[in-house]
Amino acid sequence: MARDFSRIQIPQVLRFLSRIKILQDGCWEWTATLDTEGYGLFKAQGSQYAHRFSYQFFRNEMIPQDKEIDHLCRNRKCVNPNHLEIVTHRENCQRGILGETTRQRKLSRNCCSKGHPYNSETTYRTKEGWRVCRICKQEGQRQWRARTPNWRLVKNKRKFLALPIEERRKLLAEQASNPDVIAYYENIIEKEEVK
Numbered sequence: 001m002a003r004d005f006s007r008i009q010i011p012q013v014l015r016f017l018s019r020i021k022i023l024q025d026g027c028w029e030w031t032a033t034l035d036t037e038g039y040g041l042f043k044a045q046g047s048q049y050a051h052r053f054s055y056q057f058f059r060n061e062m063i064p065q066d067k068e069i070d071h072l073c074r075n076r077k078c079v080n081p082n083h084l085e086i087v088t089h090r091e092n093c094q095r096g097i098l099g100e101t102t103r104q105r106k107l108s109r110n111c112c113s114k115g116h117p118y119n120s121e122t123t124y125r126t127k128e129g130w131r132v133c134r135i136c137k138q139e140g141q142r143q144w145r146a147r148t149p150n151w152r153l154v155k156n157k158r159k160f161l162a163l164p165i166e167e168r169r170k171l172l173a174e175q176a177s178n179p180d181v182i183a184y185y186e187n188i189i190e191k192e193e194v195k
């Protein structure tokens with residue numbers, strides 16, 4: 001059934017916009033509910049696909065009954081109307097296969113997305129066969145540490161909790177500066193002491 005888009009109201013559009021996060025590559029990532037396939041769902045005149053809503057509203061164009069929407073960016077969560085295109089079901093399936101060739105192309109590249117060359121020193125493989133650049137990985141870890149105060153305590157929670165209470169208190173006093181982390185661990189210690 002065709003939807004009447006002249007009935008769409010501003011609050012609906014604002015609600016839609018409040019659920020997207022604009023990514024660096026230009027994708028509008030849907031941050032609310034996803035279906036089991038990973039496509040965004042939006043409640044407006046009933047539940048519908050967020051990317052379909054986006055296409056019809058922002059491009060002011062109805063999607064014909066016999067057509068589908070293809071994600072040119074191959075990011076299913078994306079609802080950027082400029083990344084969407086109307087295609088036939090057949091075209092959509094063929095493009096799905098092209099997605100597989102993108103995987104092949106990625107696997108045949110000789111450097112990471114930041115341009116670090118892939119070689120035995122800088123690269124390792126995941127179980128799925130993807131290559132991971134150690135330089136980028138280390139940079140990612142460095143950034144995570146910078147964002148996470150007392151990351152040592154957070155990361156080594158199991159080890160930390162296995163230490164004798166005295167030692168834990170000492171470490172907390174020496175290393176922890178984040179009040180949430182301190183409160184979290186002190187709470188655990190107190191419960192243990194009650195026992």
Ligand SMILES: [Zn+2]
Binds near residue numbers: 027028073074079083
């Ligand atoms: Zn996109």
Ligand SMILES: [Zn+2]
Binds near residue numbers: 133134
């Ligand atoms: Zn890299």
